[in-house]
Amino acid sequence: MNSPKKDFPVSQARRFLEPGPVVLISSRWNGRDNIMTLGWYTILEFTPSLWGAMISSGNCSYEMIRRSGQCIVNLPTVDQIDTVSRIGNSSGDEIDKFDEYDLTKARADYVDAPTIAECHASFECRLYDDTLVASRNFFIFEIVKARVAERPVHPKTLHYIGGGAFITAGNVTSRKALFTKVT
Amino acid sequence: MNSPKKDFPVSQARRFLEPGPVVLISSRWNGRDNIMTLGWYTILEFTPSLWGAMISSGNCSYEMIRRSGQCIVNLPTVDQIDTVSRIGNSSGDEIDKFDEYDLTKARADYVDAPTIAECHASFECRLYDDTLVASRNFFIFEIVKARVAERPVHPKTLHYIGGGAFITAGNVTSRKALFTKVT
Numbered sequence: 001m002n003s004p005k006k007d008f009p010v011s012q013a014r015r016f017l018e019p020g021p022v023v024l025i026s027s028r029w030n031g032r033d034n035i036m037t038l039g040w041y042t043i044l045e046f047t048p049s050l051w052g053a054m055i056s057s058g059n060c061s062y063e064m065i066r067r068s069g070q071c072i073v074n075l076p077t078v079d080q081i082d083t084v085s086r087i088g089n090s091s092g093d094e095i096d097k098f099d100e101y102d103l104t105k106a107r108a109d110y111v112d113a114p115t116i117a118e119c120h121a122s123f124e125c126r127l128y129d130d131t132l133v134a135s136r137n138f139f140i141f142e143i144v145k146a147r148v149a150e151r152p153v154h155p156k157t158l159h160y161i162g163g164g165a166f167i168t169a170g171n172v173t174s175r176k177a178l179f180t181k182v183t
Numbered sequence: 184m185n186s187p188k189k190d191f192p193v194s195q196a197r198r199f200l201e202p203g204p205v206v207l208i209s210s211r212w213n214g215r216d217n218i219m220t221l222g223w224y225t226i227l228e229f230t231p232s233l234w235g236a237m238i239s240s241g242n243c244s245y246e247m248i249r250r251s252g253q254c255i256v257n258l259p260t261v262d263q264i265d266t267v268s269r270i271g272n273s274s275g276d277e278i279d280k281f282d283e284y285d286l287t288k289a290r291a292d293y294v295d296a297p298t299i300a301e302c303h304a305s306f307e308c309r310l311y312d313d314t315l316v317a318s319r320n321f322f323i324f325e326i327v328k329a330r331v332a333e334r335p336v337h338p339k340t341l342h343y344i345g346g347g348a349f350i351t352a353g354n355v356t357s358r359k360a361l362f363t364k365v366t
Contacts, residue, residue, distance in 0.1 A: 012345070018222050019342035019350050020203010039201050042225035044237045044319065052235070052321070054227045078356075085361035132314060136227065138235070140319070154350070159202035159342070161355070162195070164362040167202050167337070170353025172344070173261075178268035179347040 005122065005147035010049040013123055013143050016075055017051060018043050019169065021157030022084060024074040025055075028113040029064035033105065034092035035116070036061040037084060038073075039160045046183070049143040050128060057137055060092035065139065069127040070111045073143075074119035078156040078168045085164070110144045120155040121148040188305065188330035193232040196306055196326050199258055200234060201226050202352065204340035205267060207257040208238075211296040212247035216288065217275035218299070219244040220267060221256075222343045229366070232326040233311060240320055243275035248322065252310040253294045256326075257302035261339040261351045268347070293327045303338040304331040 017023070022039045041053035051073075055062050065071045076084050083101050090097065098105055098114070105114035108124045115122040125141035132138035149155070159167040176182060200206070205222045224236035234256075238245050248254045259267050266284050273280065281288055281297070288297035291307045298305040308324035315321035332338070342350040359365060 015345050018203070019344050020201070040226050042235065042237060043223050044321065052225065054225060054235075081356060081358055082361065085358040089361060089363045129319070131318070135314070136312070136323075138227065154344075156353075157350075159352070161202050161337075162198050162366060163357075164359030164365050165355055165357040167340075167355055168353045169342070170339075170351045172348055172350055173264060174346075174348040175264055175268040176347030178265065178272060180272045182347050183345060 003149045003151040005149050008121070008146040008148040010143045010146045011046045013049050013051070013146050014043045014046070016121055016148065017041070017073070019157065020159050021075060021169070022160045022166070024076055024084065024087060024116055024119060025061060025065070025071050026074060026113050026116055027061050027064040027068060027071045029068045032064070033096070033098060033114050034061050034064055035087050035097045035103070037088035044140060048128070050140055051143065052138055052140045054136070054138050062137070066133065068112070070113055071125050071141065072108055072111060072113050072115050073123040073125060074116040075121040075155065076119050076158065078158055080118065081158055081166060084158060108145070121146065186332045186334040188332050191304070191329040191331040193326045193329045194229045196232050196234070196329050197226045197229070199304055199331065200224070200256070202340065203342055204258060204352070205343045205349070207259055207267065207270060207299055207302060208244060208248070208254050209257055209296050209299055210244050210247040210251060210254045212251045215247070215275070216279070216281060216297050217244050217247055218270050218280045218286070220271035227323060231311070233323055234326065235321055235323045237319070237321050245320070249316065251295070253296055254308050254324065255291055255294060255296050255298050256306040256308060257299040258304040258338065259302050259341065261341055263301065264341055264349060267341060291328070304329065
């Protein structure tokens with residue numbers, strides 16, 4: 001279990017999302033909650049804290065997120081690899097994933113959707129730019145609130161490579177001395 | 184040194200890009216070649232093989248890529264961490280990065296830009312959708328040719344976390360048995 005989550009600057013969400021881990025997107029619409037896995041996303045800006053995601057319209061979550069204009073990014077770690085795999089291979093049309101996978105709903109501050117208590121971090125998001133939603137299923141969100149567990153400082157995240165396999169995050173190496181401007 | 188690169192299916196580029204490694208983008212315009220680092224990108228589609236990138240307009244490469252409509256994604260590995268850091272902290276306005284960092288230009292098949300021979304993989308790209316270039320510096324490219332070193336099968340990639348530090352790719356773990364549809 002991670003240490004309790006603390007408030008974290010939204011402009012620094014890239015610290016956890018830029019390295020490319022698979023994340024769990026929770027959403028709520030019309031009295032229903034759901035979770036999907038997501039690996040096709042990128043950071044887009046520090047301030048406002050923007051990121052973009054390709055969410056396939058085949059996902060149950062697609063309409064929930066499009067209609068609510070909200071979602072939460074939850075960051076899972078290697079101990080959750082089975083749960084992550086199962087979430088990505090089941091449909092919210094058929095099961096309640098929170099119940100099925102024994103996940104705890106925690107209240108978000110600014111978004112009407114549940115965060116996943118067991119995850120290392122949560123990023124509450126509002127839809128910011130839907131220009132490419134109709135043509136490419138590409139959503140741009142603003143992170144309006146971030147909460148991150150204080151320990152471990154470098155969580156062992158999962159990075160999907162296809163074929164049912166994940167790379168897990170390895171060592172951290174600094175080359176700060178070679179950086180002229182550290183962001 | 185990696186083994187020689189072989190042709191690789193463009194639809195499977197996600198195998199290397201979805202886990203989120205920092206990549207080196209090479210480009211050519213008006214008789215000049217340049218290289219930039221990129222961590223803000225995502226896979227968008229298998230076929231056509233699309234990916235999207237936020238390329239800051241402050242980069243020398245921005246105009247080169249916008250005008251040529253082409254670029255090459257080169258995948259570096261942990262042995263190149265110093266070179267990657269230096270490329271990301273210098274400007275093509277001031278130096279020739281191929282010369283300065285002793286990188287070897289290799290010829291691309293479909294794109295008029297040099298690939299970086301020392302990298303594990305190269306993905307030749309053409310600009311596919313510029314809808315969000317003016318408003319958000321977000322370019323969507325199609326990968327038209329992929330070449331990947333055969334070994335190692337799982338290259339030790341670098342994943343930038345800000346502050347001059349990188350996570351290196353760790354172990355690979357399969358959960359294929361939990362996947363209902365493996366892509």
